[in-house]
Amino acid sequence: MSATRIVITGMGAVTGFGFEWQRLWSEMLRGAHCIRPWQPEEAQGDSFPVRYAAAVDMSLLPDYLRDHPAWSRPLETRSRYGWVAATQAVADSGLEPDGWRDAAVLCASGAPQHMLADMLLALPEDKAGRADWTHLMARAGEVRGEGSLRQSNDRLARTIAEDLGCEGPVINISSACAGAAQAIGNAFQMIRRGEVEIALAGGADSVLNLDTMGALYLLGAASAEQRWGADLCRPFDRDRSGLIAGEGGGFVVLETLEHALARGATPYAEVLGYGSSLDAYKVTAPDPQGRGATFAMQAALRDAGVEPEQVDLINAHGTSTPLNDATETLAIKTVFANREHYRRLAVSANKSQFGHLIAAAGAPEIMLTALACRHDRITPTVNLHHPDAQCDLDYCANQAAARRVDVALSNSFGFGGLNTSLVLGKYREESR
Template identity: 50%
Template sequence: MKNRERVVVTGLGAVTGLGMGWKSLWSGLCNGHSAIRPWRPDGVDDFPVKYAAPVDMADLAQRYGQAAWWEAPMEKRTRFGLAAALEALADAGLVPAELPLRSGIAMGSGVPERDPADMHLALGPNGPDWRLLHQRAAELNPNSGLLNSNDHLSMSLAQVLGINGPNLNFSTACAGATHAIGHGMRMIRRGECDLMIVGGADSVLNLPTMIGLHLLGAPSTAERFGDRLCRPFDRDRSGFVAAEGAGVLILEREAHAQRRGAQIYAEIAGFGSGMDAYRISAPHPEGLGARLAMQRALRDARLDPADVGHINAHGTSTPLNDPAETLAISTTFANGDHYRRLSVTANKSMLGHLIAAAGAPECIATVLSVADGIVPPTLNLENPDPSCYLDYVPGSARRQALRAALSNSFGFGGLNAVIAVKAYD
């Protein structure tokens, strides 16, 4: 196989319920802090979903409220993504005006945020009348999804940062950000760009979207465990806990990063995707698509399964995902029972589920695990499910030297994506 240039990570940025910046993310994960707290949609006291992991908007506004872009109409997810991108660029020692010409953007984002008040504008004395909505268009919330498209995040990043290169937006459910990172890496590898701003941002913490998720039976409505509700791989898990936020990575061609003296965290070495083709809201019970994605990421990274020491699991705390992912991992790493030697962690036990953006902060955590030799814990794993039999690093972080690790993202509809991360020597 011919040699190919490595793609390396030189900047990290995050906005999550654990705080602003990747250092808050990493410190929170390693110390077992949870962003999950009581939550309710605005104006609704009896919504069945009682817990979520929201971003502190006051903190975000304090940091960026004076920026010119902050005044532009945009959804929360776009604000999150812009803040995380600017954090990542600063971490990489770059400013927007000095970005190389051969730069591009690849982002994962989900359904545009909806404001229920916008729909009320269509109500007339005899019921819905959509002509009224057109007549009252000036009254629409400019930050609502009715006036924003799915690609608003990647488009806004390009406008604010002045990037005229390739611009991709992935709307592939919970695998969106991971697809964006993988395709961004491949664009650099193919020679299309020297630098890619990749990741994702999302916010589902609004009434219309949460109603849809609740009708699918995805988020937990339990109250028994309070803010310890997200329990990946535990017998008492009952559904995911919704969250919001963003994660952004700066990827560069190795020679480009070296030439400017950039700090290099790790190498994004491989990407794989696979499709369950099974059901919209349930994974293949044998983890077929997840297994294919992991195998393809390993092959793309030129890694033997025995080279991998750690997996950042999708780990949603749902009854169906966790055993299916466990089976997919144990099958992929069956040779020599290597799956017994893997550390497997579920960041969602602390972060909640950022849906389309989930893979971005989780990939950042995987990069930092490889770079720092630390594996964050899986919280709330107190009553292990017999069908979930891997080493999930329960309770507290662990020191572990890593040569390589995988970051898994498995989305609704059976959309699966995996990133392979290698230590950078």
């Protein structure tokens, strides 16, 4: 474990709850969720089988953000939300503009936003029944600037870095639902190695389109359940039926404690360790014994120099899918088996409240973990009324909990068996 202490000094989040982390925190503490009826723009009527999502509500946009260039430039939806979240994190940190020149920017992003209207420009078909791409090229001027045909996957990372005047490392990460947590973990490691003193890390995603949501539905990942209405996101409940997608972005500012104190900043929490693993099992399902998740948590704890018995809270990946929730519970029991410490842990599933932000998911979850450490408050797992027999931990069901949180673990597990865990600790002035 390095002697260099690394802290979170700025946070920014865009979710279905709004455009500020403060609103996200307050709404989640009161047990609210932002899942609402939803259909893709391209769908006819209510024909699409997935009926609910946690979409960003532009009516909640604060006046001071209405002139943000994200709304006027040709960007994908995910990049708009990510840029705004990054701007918020930078402002929240209080770092002066000249402090960003040598900083690193690490950004996770998901699948590009394909637009059906752009694809249709390839029509009419040729005589062989194939799309005529020469026809598309001839109509290139009609291709919308915010769609995948005119965007690169690293556009958000570059936009943020250019906006801040960063000349340091700029890294784009694409590792599914573990992406934002991996961005933060890699930023932590870069600072610890002495490569940079400051990093902005997180991610953004928006899968609320016919193309990506259709794929998630066909994979069996997205819930098409309707009997619970908007309360269908039910992590660890026996009636859970699949993930409920959200959209948005989240970024945190990481820096050395020495640098933060020198400029008078007050940290939210300290980042203590990072672990990552691969299931090497199946693209769309976790290892049934939870081995990959177990390895990631154990690696993060070793990296932090923290014993399992010191952990007070786990911010679970908690997707509301039949496979993940039972497997993650099993992995937690394995890691925290000594003296059955898993029975004393608090476990919380943030996705029950703001949906699954896919590549961005880990970022707001890290923020909520940091706030739990700072305030000794744990957000609830909502809609948990009938726990699955395989899910028998303390999930803080339906009500926020006031509990001491000195050390917490945040899990993010992605398609393909990509697993990431981060250990956070309550910031204390004295050295650990």
